[in-house]
Amino acid sequence: MTVVRKETTHEVLRKDQDFSFREGFINQVPMHLIFKHVTIPEKNAKIVRDYVAEKLKHFISRLQKNILKAMDLYISECVEPKVIRDSRKTFTCIIAIPVANIIVGEACICDCYNEDLLETFRDLTFSIIKLLDALQCFLDDLEVTPDLDPNHVNYDCIADSIGALIFAAMKTTSSSFTHVLYNLVKRKHQYWQELYQEAQKINKQCNENELTTDDIVRMVKLDSFVKESLRLSNPITGLPHKCISKSYFTFANRYQVPRGRIVSLNYHDTNNDKELQGQNPIEFRAYHHLEHNSPATKLECNFLIFGGRKHACPGKALAVNEIKVFLYKVLLKYNIRTDNEEIGPKRRYLGPAPAPINVGLVFEKRKEIIN
Numbered sequence: 571m572t573v574v575r576k577e578t579t580h581e582v583l584r585k586d587q588d589f590s591f592r593e594g595f596i597n598q599v600p601m602h603l604i605f606k607h608v609t610i611p612e613k614n615a616k617i618v619r620d621y622v623a624e625k626l627k628h629f630i631s632r633l634q635k636n637i638l639k640a641m642d643l644y645i646s647e648c649v650e651p652k653v654i655r656d657s658r659k660t661f662t663c664i665i666a667i668p669v670a671n672i673i674v675g676e677a678c679i680c681d682c683y684n685e686d687l688l689e690t691f692r693d694l695t696f697s698i699i700k701l702l703d704a705l706q707c708f709l710d711d712l713e714v715t716p717d718l719d720p721n722h723v724n725y726d727c728i729a730d731s732i733g734a735l736i737f738a739a740m741k742t743t744s745s746s747f748t749h750v751l752y753n754l755v756k757r758k759h760q761y762w763q764e765l766y767q768e769a770q771k772i773n774k775q776c777n778e779n780e781l782t783t784d785d786i787v788r789m790v791k792l793d794s795f796v797k798e799s800l801r802l803s804n805p806i807t808g809l810p811h812k813c814i815s816k817s818y819f820t821f822a823n824r825y826q827v828p829r830g831r832i833v834s835l836n837y838h839d840t841n842n843d844k845e846l847q848g849q850n851p852i853e854f855r856a857y858h859h860l861e862h863n864s865p866a867t868k869l870e871c872n873f874l875i876f877g878g879r880k881h882a883c884p885g886k887a888l889a890v891n892e893i894k895v896f897l898y899k900v901l902l903k904y905n906i907r908t909d910n911e912e913i914g915p916k917r918r919y920l921g922p923a924p925a926p927i928n929v930g931l932v933f934e935k936r937k938e939i940i941n
């Protein structure tokens with residue numbers, strides 16, 4: 571494996587005729603053996619781009635309702651303090667509900683919040699005719715439904731595509747949310763009150779009604795806090811790309827890699843670089859991105875969590891909105907502290923991957939309203 575840094579990182583992201591993330595990823599996780607239809611990655615990227623990202627405005631109401639339902643289900647009112655020991659698992663369950671709602675549609679999941687998501691997908695083929703949402707895109711695809719004949723649907727392809735979408739959307743969003751929340755709890759004294767006040771102000775402005783996408787855009791401090799947390803949540807190296815050049819690829823700095831070589835990006839280097847990040851690059855600067863007018867969905871050469879260029883994550887807007895809405899609701903509703911243990915000041919790693927934080931969190935219903 572080759573690890574690249576700085577400008578070379580962007581050569582890898584830019585040269586999509588020579589480097590493929592899809593090929594690099596299946597080297598680590600053999601997705602092609604699980605989801606066998608070869609056109610799935612293209613189809614899914616297009617569906618998320620055209621259907622989810624383009625139409626996010628229409629999903630915002632559903633997103634909020636489902637986040638609230640999921641919070642009620644897994645966190646509840648917390649009139650008495652509630653300790654959540656396995657927060658990663660809890661937040662994954664919460665995130666699964668709005669994600670599944672958007673991907674497979676209201677009709678499919680409304681009555682089965684307690685069921686495992688995979689069961690939802692197993693049941694999917696039986697209720698397919700009723701569904702609208704992203705699923706409709708498959709049904710309208712002649713490769714999946716030749717002649718648009720409802721009796722002649724390639725259910726395997728649909729199930730595989732949805733499985734692959736869940737794979738792309740779930741772990742990434744839930745671990746990002748968990749990371750952001752732990753960051754907030756760790757820096758509670760510095761930021762909680764300020765972010766709460768911003769949330770409260772927006773809540774008042776929309777008369778405690780549902781948020782619109784514009785309201786979410788106005789959560790500028792929260793947005794910057796989320797972006798800074800995501801910036802520092804990267805593994806040390808990642809985003810493996812396979813070299814797919816004819817025989818080898820020569821970088822601008824004259825280094826060469828042969829066809830088939832896995833090339834990973836050095837996130838650590840990008841995050842620690844003063845030229846790219848400004849002074850004190852490893853410090854957590856919550857409002858740094860706000861000062862630079864750079865929202866969390868904006869791709870930049872110093873912010874690689876969503877990849878870059880043409881193949882950057884098509885679900886980034888959904889993910890950022892979901893994380894922001896969930897945090898906004900949490901800020902308005904609860905106080906959170908750690909349960910006995912502190913969250914260590916230093917990030918720990920398992921190999922190149924960040925080690926999960928396993929500190930229990932105590933949720934309490936927020937009593938005081940501060941104007």
Ligand code: HEM
Pocket residue numbers: 591592611612614615618622735738739740742743746809874875876877878881882883884885886888889890
């Ligand atoms: C915080 C959450 C997320 C993170 C950190 C994330 C990150 C990424 C990254 C790094 C890539 C590869 C980009 C590249 O090749 O340069 C990617 C691809 C992708 N993501 Fe996300 N993602 C997130 C959420 C989502 C969500 C919510 C969805 C779906 C609704 C989604 C759907 C996809 C798809 C379909 C691809 C494949 C694109 C392709 O093959 O061209 N992601 N994501």
